[in-house]
Amino acid sequence: MKLFDTHAHIGLIHEDPIEQLIITQEARQAGVEHIISICNNLHDFFVVYENLSTATHVYHSIGVSPSEVSYPGKDWERKIEEGISLDRVVALGEIGLDYYRKFGNKDSQIELFISQLEMADKFNLPVIIHNREAGGDVLDILKEKLPERGGILHCYSENWDFAQKALELNLYISFAGNVTYRNARNLHETALQMPLDRMLIESESPFMVPSEYRGKRNRPSYLPATLDFIAELRQMPKEDLAEQLYKNSLKVFDINE
Numbered sequence: 133m134k135l136f137d138t139h140a141h142i143g144l145i146h147e148d149p150i151e152q153l154i155i156t157q158e159a160r161q162a163g164v165e166h167i168i169s170i171c172n173n174l175h176d177f178f179v180v181y182e183n184l185s186t187a188t189h190v191y192h193s194i195g196v197s198p199s200e201v202s203y204p205g206k207d208w209e210r211k212i213e214e215g216i217s218l219d220r221v222v223a224l225g226e227i228g229l230d231y232y233r234k235f236g237n238k239d240s241q242i243e244l245f246i247s248q249l250e251m252a253d254k255f256n257l258p259v260i261i262h263n264r265e266a267g268g269d270v271l272d273i274l275k276e277k278l279p280e281r282g283g284i285l286h287c288y289s290e291n292w293d294f295a296q297k298a299l300e301l302n303l304y305i306s307f308a309g310n311v312t313y314r315n316a317r318n319l320h321e322t323a324l325q326m327p328l329d330r331m332l333i334e335s336e337s338p339f340m341v342p343s344e345y346r347g348k349r350n351r352p353s354y355l356p357a358t359l360d361f362i363a364e365l366r367q368m369p370k371e372d373l374a375e376q377l378y379k380n381s382l383k384v385f386d387i388n389e
């Protein structure tokens with residue numbers, strides 16, 4: 133059984149390059165065959181990319197997250213282009229809108245989001261989307277600007293009603309450890325109703341640790357707990373669920389094995 137962690141902040145789990153490699157090896161031993169490494173800013177992207185250069189089972193996403201809207205860095209567009217040209221860079225993200233923490237202001241977040249959606253389209257990449265309390269604006273923008281290759285609503289936090297609107301745009305929905313939380317009824321309903329061919333899972337480590345590891349810092353090797361929970365919820369063999377999710381992951385990132 134092979135799993136694919138579509139979203140891990142390896143650089144935030146540990147700063148040390150050796151520890152970062154160990155995290156990716158340990159994930160593989162736990163059945164997590166591939167990981168998408170995510171960074172919130174471009175400086176961290178290039179550092180982590182270099183640290184993980186020998187971890188060829190790890191793929192990378194590049195982008196400026198809404199948390200960095202006030203500090204995208206000099207020449208950020210040129211740097212994204214430079215990153216995109218590297219091996220195993222398979223997505224643009226995470227990008228999106230975060231109205232919960234009020235980074236910068238709405239207009240500057242929207243502007244940064246749209247310019248990166250346009251870049252993804254230009255460079256033929258899918259996008260990994262962060263949405264926190266900005267669902268309406270995220271969907272409105274994606275209706276106009278979703279790149280050809282599509283996108284993933286990562287660390288899904290909305291309800292089933294919202295998911296149906298996202299599915300009309302052919303988005304993928306990725307569940308993190310918070311789906312395992314007992315009171316997350318909207319997530320349970322969505323994970324139960326979702327068509328399997330649009331579903332992904334992710335660790336979102338070091339955040340969103342699955343409930344059975346409560347109190348620990350999340351790591352990609354804990355991803356099986358999220359798979360188990362969803363398989364149980366849908367009353368299906370976890371091997372079948374894992375196989376479908378793995379297939380979806382290869383497809384969205386256009387990875388050939």
Ligand SMILES: [Zn+2]
Nearest residue numbers: 139170226336
């Ligand atoms: Zn993230």
